[in-house]
Amino acid sequence: MRTLTAALWLALALLAPTAGFAREAVPNAEDPVVEERMMALASELRCLVCQNQTLAASEASLAEDFRREIRDKIKEGMSDEEIVTFLVDRYGDFVRYRPPLRPATVLLWFGPVLLMGIGLVALVATLRRRRSLAEEPELSAEERKLAEKLLKGKDAT
Amino acid sequence: MKRYLPLIVFFGMVVFLGIGLTLDPRKIPSPLVNKPAPDFNLRQLHQPDAEPVSLESMRGQVWLLNVWASWCVSCRAEHPLLVELSKTGEVPIYGLNYKDEDEAAKTWLRQWGNPYTASVVDADGRVGIDFGVYGVPETFLIDREGVIRYKQIGPFTRADLFDKMMPLVRQLQSGTAGEGA
Numbered sequence: 001m002r003t004l005t006a007a008l009w010l011a012l013a014l015l016a017p018t019a020g021f022a023r024e025a026v027p028n029a030e031d032p033v034v035e036e037r038m039m040a041l042a043s044e045l046r047c048l049v050c051q052n053q054t055l056a057a058s059e060a061s062l063a064e065d066f067r068r069e070i071r072d073k074i075k076e077g078m079s080d081e082e083i084v085t086f087l088v089d090r091y092g093d094f095v096r097y098r099p100p101l102r103p104a105t106v107l108l109w110f111g112p113v114l115l116m117g118i119g120l121v122a123l124v125a126t127l128r129r130r131r132s133l134a135e136e137p138e139l140s141a142e143e144r145k146l147a148e149k150l151l152k153g154k155d156a157t
Numbered sequence: 158m159k160r161y162l163p164l165i166v167f168f169g170m171v172v173f174l175g176i177g178l179t180l181d182p183r184k185i186p187s188p189l190v191n192k193p194a195p196d197f198n199l200r201q202l203h204q205p206d207a208e209p210v211s212l213e214s215m216r217g218q219v220w221l222l223n224v225w226a227s228w229c230v231s232c233r234a235e236h237p238l239l240v241e242l243s244k245t246g247e248v249p250i251y252g253l254n255y256k257d258e259d260e261a262a263k264t265w266l267r268q269w270g271n272p273y274t275a276s277v278v279d280a281d282g283r284v285g286i287d288f289g290v291y292g293v294p295e296t297f298l299i300d301r302e303g304v305i306r307y308k309q310i311g312p313f314t315r316a317d318l319f320d321k322m323m324p325l326v327r328q329l330q331s332g333t334a335g336e337g338a
Contacts, residue, residue: 048291051182061256062291065282090195090289092188 031075038070041080045087046095054097187289187308194222194297194305195287199277202254202262210251210277212303219329221250222297223273224285226257227265229293235312236269242318243272248326252276255285255293298322300329 039056045066047058055063055070066087073083087095099105139147189195198211208214223239225232243250252273254262259278266276279285288297298307307325309317 048185062282065286069283069286089188090287091291092185092289094185 034071034074037074037080038067041070041083042067044097045084046097048091048095183292184310185291187305187310189289189297189305190308192305194299194303195284197277197279197284197287199253199279199284202252202259202276202278204275205278210275215251215299216303217301219248219298219300219326220274221248221326222253222288222299223250224253224255224288224290224293224295224297225276226255226293227261228257229255231312232294233269235294235318236272238313238315238318239272240270242323247323248330249274253284253288253290254278255290256280256282296322298325298329 042056042063043054045055047053047055047060047063047066049060049062050058053060053063055066070083073086078086084096093099093105099108101109194212196212198209200209201207225236239250242248250272252275254276256279262276262278266273282290288295292311294309294312296309296313297305300306306329307322309322313322
C-alpha cells in the first residue's frame, strides 16, 4: 500500500512540469497560422520604442499594439507586403530592418563593399611594398668575405 | 603627405562621429508631414455622448493635435506651455488621450489645467498607430485642408513651441484667411 502511494506521488510529481508547459502554449493556440505569419513579419520590423529590438522580441506596449494590428490585418486578408506598406506609410522606412534600396540608402547598401574594396587595394599595395623590402640585400664582395670570415671564426671557437 | 594620411582619416572620423553625437536617434522623421492626416472618429473625453470628433469636423481650421496621457511623464513637462498657449487663444488645441483611463485622464486635467478645446479618447491606441505615434507626447499641426504641416516628437520646449511652430501656425492661418476673404 505504501509503495503504491509513493508511486502515485512520484507519477504526479513527474506529470506536474508537463501540466505547466501545456498551460503556456494556450495563448498561441488561438490561431497558429495567423500567429506564425504575424511573428514572421514582426521579426522583420523594428520596435520604435526600444529601437534595437524587433517587434517580435519587444515587450513594449507599443510593440504589443503593433502585433495586434498585424494580427488583425492578416485576418482581414491583407498580404504581408500590404501590411509592411501600411506601417512604412505611417512610421517611415525606419520600421523595416531591411531598408529598401533607394538613392538615400545606396551608401548604406554598398558602403561596406566599397570599404572592403579600399581595404583590399591597400592590403595588396602594402604586401607588394613589403615584398620588395624583404628581398635579399645585395652584399658587396668585401662584405661577403667579411661575413664568411666571421662565420668561420665562430665555427672554429 | 603620406605621413599625414592617418591623421587626416582620424579627423575625418572625428567630424562624422561629432555630427552623429548631435543627432537624436529617437527622433524619426515622420513620413506623414505634408500628407493628409489619417481619418478618425473618436468620442470626447468629457462629453462621451456628444458628437464624436472626426477629421472632417475639424476641416476649415488650423489646429493642433496633442497626443497625451496621464501616465506620460514628459507630458507633464510640456503641459504648462500648452496651458500658456491655450490662454492666448491663438490656435485650438485638441488632445488625443492615448491609451489612458478616462478617470485618470480627467483627474490629471483637473490637477494640472486643461488646455484642450476637447480631448478625444484613443483607448486602444489604434488612431495613434494611424498617426505614426510611437512615444508620447507628440503634437501635429494640421491645416484647414486636413494636411499635417508639422510634427513635434517629444515634449515641446518653449523655443520649439513659440519660436518654431507658432510662426508656422500664423502663416497657415493668414494664408488661407486671405483667400477666404
